[in-house]
Amino acid sequence: MELPLRAPDDDTVDMKITHCGICGSDIHTQDSGWGETDYPCVTGHEITGICTAVGKNVKHIKVGDRIGVGAQSGSCLECKECLNGEENLCQGRKTGTYNSRWPNGDKAFGGYADKWRGHQRFVFKVPDNMTNEVAATFFCAGVTTYSPLKRYGVTKGSKVGVIGLGGLGHYAIQWAKAMGAHVVTISRSDKKLQDATALGSHEYINASNPDELKAHTGTFTHIICTAYSKEFDWPTYFKLMDTNSYFIMVALPEAPLNGIPAMLLAARQISLVGSMIGSPSMIEDMLQFAAEHDVKPWISKYPMKQCNEAVQAFRDGKPRYRIVLENE
Amino acid sequence: MELPLRAPDDDTVDMKITHCGICGSDIHTQDSGWGETDYPCVTGHEITGICTAVGKNVKHIKVGDRIGVGAQSGSCLECKECLNGEENLCQGRKTGTYNSRWPNGDKAFGGYADKWRGHQRFVFKVPDNMTNEVAATFFCAGVTTYSPLKRYGVTKGSKVGVIGLGGLGHYAIQWAKAMGAHVVTISRSDKKLQDATALGSHEYINASNPDELKAHTGTFTHIICTAYSKEFDWPTYFKLMDTNSYFIMVALPEAPLNGIPAMLLAARQISLVGSMIGSPSMIEDMLQFAAEHDVKPWISKYPMKQCNEAVQAFRDGKPRYRIVLENE
Numbered sequence: 001m002e003l004p005l006r007a008p009d010d011d012t013v014d015m016k017i018t019h020c021g022i023c024g025s026d027i028h029t030q031d032s033g034w035g036e037t038d039y040p041c042v043t044g045h046e047i048t049g050i051c052t053a054v055g056k057n058v059k060h061i062k063v064g065d066r067i068g069v070g071a072q073s074g075s076c077l078e079c080k081e082c083l084n085g086e087e088n089l090c091q092g093r094k095t096g097t098y099n100s101r102w103p104n105g106d107k108a109f110g111g112y113a114d115k116w117r118g119h120q121r122f123v124f125k126v127p128d129n130m131t132n133e134v135a136a137t138f139f140c141a142g143v144t145t146y147s148p149l150k151r152y153g154v155t156k157g158s159k160v161g162v163i164g165l166g167g168l169g170h171y172a173i174q175w176a177k178a179m180g181a182h183v184v185t186i187s188r189s190d191k192k193l194q195d196a197t198a199l200g201s202h203e204y205i206n207a208s209n210p211d212e213l214k215a216h217t218g219t220f221t222h223i224i225c226t227a228y229s230k231e232f233d234w235p236t237y238f239k240l241m242d243t244n245s246y247f248i249m250v251a252l253p254e255a256p257l258n259g260i261p262a263m264l265l266a267a268r269q270i271s272l273v274g275s276m277i278g279s280p281s282m283i284e285d286m287l288q289f290a291a292e293h294d295v296k297p298w299i300s301k302y303p304m305k306q307c308n309e310a311v312q313a314f315r316d317g318k319p320r321y322r323i324v325l326e327n328e
Numbered sequence: 329m330e331l332p333l334r335a336p337d338d339d340t341v342d343m344k345i346t347h348c349g350i351c352g353s354d355i356h357t358q359d360s361g362w363g364e365t366d367y368p369c370v371t372g373h374e375i376t377g378i379c380t381a382v383g384k385n386v387k388h389i390k391v392g393d394r395i396g397v398g399a400q401s402g403s404c405l406e407c408k409e410c411l412n413g414e415e416n417l418c419q420g421r422k423t424g425t426y427n428s429r430w431p432n433g434d435k436a437f438g439g440y441a442d443k444w445r446g447h448q449r450f451v452f453k454v455p456d457n458m459t460n461e462v463a464a465t466f467f468c469a470g471v472t473t474y475s476p477l478k479r480y481g482v483t484k485g486s487k488v489g490v491i492g493l494g495g496l497g498h499y500a501i502q503w504a505k506a507m508g509a510h511v512v513t514i515s516r517s518d519k520k521l522q523d524a525t526a527l528g529s530h531e532y533i534n535a536s537n538p539d540e541l542k543a544h545t546g547t548f549t550h551i552i553c554t555a556y557s558k559e560f561d562w563p564t565y566f567k568l569m570d571t572n573s574y575f576i577m578v579a580l581p582e583a584p585l586n587g588i589p590a591m592l593l594a595a596r597q598i599s600l601v602g603s604m605i606g607s608p609s610m611i612e613d614m615l616q617f618a619a620e621h622d623v624k625p626w627i628s629k630y631p632m633k634q635c636n637e638a639v640q641a642f643r644d645g646k647p648r649y650r651i652v653l654e655n656e
């Protein structure tokens with residue numbers, strides 16, 4: 001389908017898309033899982049490509065640069081959050097990379113496409129030592145996990161549990177390890193043990209075995225939850241947590257969170273925290289950290305034209321651990 | 329009923345009880361609301377009195393001192409939390425002031441009584457400028473609200489919402505104001521407007537009026553929740569919260585927390601935090617802060633012998649805002 005790009009202005013950057021990762025948010029949005037989607041909608045917000053044009057205010061990007069954009073394409077740039085470098089928390093008018101509108105009413109379209117146009121503030125240069133196909137998924141999966149682990153102080157001496165080994169989880173393991181933490185992958189079966197170890201996880205818990213869980217009672221300084229279902233057993237995980245610890249929720253389930261034990265929240269002084277992608281400065285910081293610590297996604301590629309097959313593969317839980325669409 | 333005090337040792341302090349506050353926890357425990365209570369049980373953990381004997385290790389308290397004890401009477405004193413001055417989070421053996429056992433198996437009995445005996449670490453001198461009847465409720469209601477407001481950085485420039493004006497809420501308003509915050513009381517009717525103002529609240533929201541709520545959208549740096557029911561509408565309150573804000577849960581409902589919107593938790597990067605009374609050092613800090621800032625509970629007194637009537641009054645929601653039992 002042919003769809004119009006937003007109107008250009010002095011701050012826009014044009015991109016010929018080379019790659020786009022497939023994120024769980026794409027699927028939620030395709031399904032109107034977070035509220036009715038504004039169709040037609042082009043999903044995809046882990047986008048890399050080549051810059052083909054820039055508005056006259058754009059200084060940090062030039063035509064020909066390899067560039068990327070994540071889940072956010074615009075913000076008001078005037079609220080206290082924007083002025084404070086937390087554009088991802090903008091309380092004014094935010095523009096998502098898809099299923100969203102620019103201030104002029106134009107629709108914002110994502111990366112399952114050949115072209116993209118958006119605001120310079122949310123466009124980043126891909127580091128020289130990173131290919132576009134490797135870089136793409138950092139812009140959502142990467143920063144979504146990097147940002148809270150960094151914000152809540154993961155460091156040497158931390159013990160970080162990663163619930164779920166998927167697109168987010170496989171980044172979380174690598175980040176936490178690179179930050180110096182002892183990393184434990186928590187999964188519902190033994191199937192991913194080998195991959196977890198290869199990604200740098202020091203230990204592995206098969207959560208369907210209560211004894212394996214019990215051995216870690218009261219020890220995690222951080223748990224990052226990347227996989228959530230209605231049956232999520234909060235008390236089981238809260239019991240694993242150390243006092244004054246952080247339970248970081250990066251899964252964004254369509255249904256509300258139920259069954260949280262107030263008593264354990266209090267008795268261990270747990271902080272249950274949400275996190276929203278990452279700010280532009282956090283994205284810059286992450287790209288540099290990734291380059292320094294050799295953090296890399298595990299990806300499988302599909303031609304862009306086969307995006308429907310790729311989405312089906314995502315729905316079937318096949319990615320090990322991220323699918324990246326590629327234009328010819 | 330006559331019940332035996334625990335065996336004395338070199339660290340025990342004996343108290344002739346003068347006063348004891350009635351806390352919501354007493355009622356939960358009387359009703360086995362947090363699990364089956366170990367009857368017979370003497371509730372009451374906001375206790376003040378006069379020291380009548382001390383073990384030979386006790387240096388900071390002497391016979392004749394006016395003293396107080398809160399919800400905790402013992403801890404292992406060896407785990408990392410205890411060694412770190414966070415005895416309230418002890419992961420070893422904790423002894424509650426009631427419905428609990430000392431390490432030797434003796435039962436711990438609370439303050440609806442004439443005598444108490446416990447470990448020196450959890451006994452505090454009542455400040456000279458505070459009477460025992462005024463001091464009693466600081467030891468649970470006071471520190472339960474003081475501790476998280478202090479820990480999560482309430483200060484000048486903060487905007488603190490206090491949900492529920494009761495025993496905890498009436499302290500929270502005073503603490504937050506004394507810490508320099510702009511304080512807003514959030515209640516389900518207009519009934520407590522006058523009291524809230526008298527306690528120092530700058531604004532008042534009748535939460536049954538959606539327009540009053542709406543005017544505060546996205547503005548609270550902290551909300552402290554002292555009143556919770558199954559119908560608690562999380563999205564309504566989360567919408568009031570600023571980015572990177574703290575929702576402090578000090579109500580301890582018997583049922584798990586349900587209906588928490590993951591999307592708002594993420595989009596505003598809210599921290600939902602639990603808090604467990606306060607450590608001995610936090611209690612000392614609070615008593616000094618209260619003395620300096622003239623924070624005082626509003627109490628109504630009942631003779632200790634009428635504790636049943638007093639409990640009934642509590643159940644009927646009559647306290648304005650804390651009931652204190654008094655021995656003759």
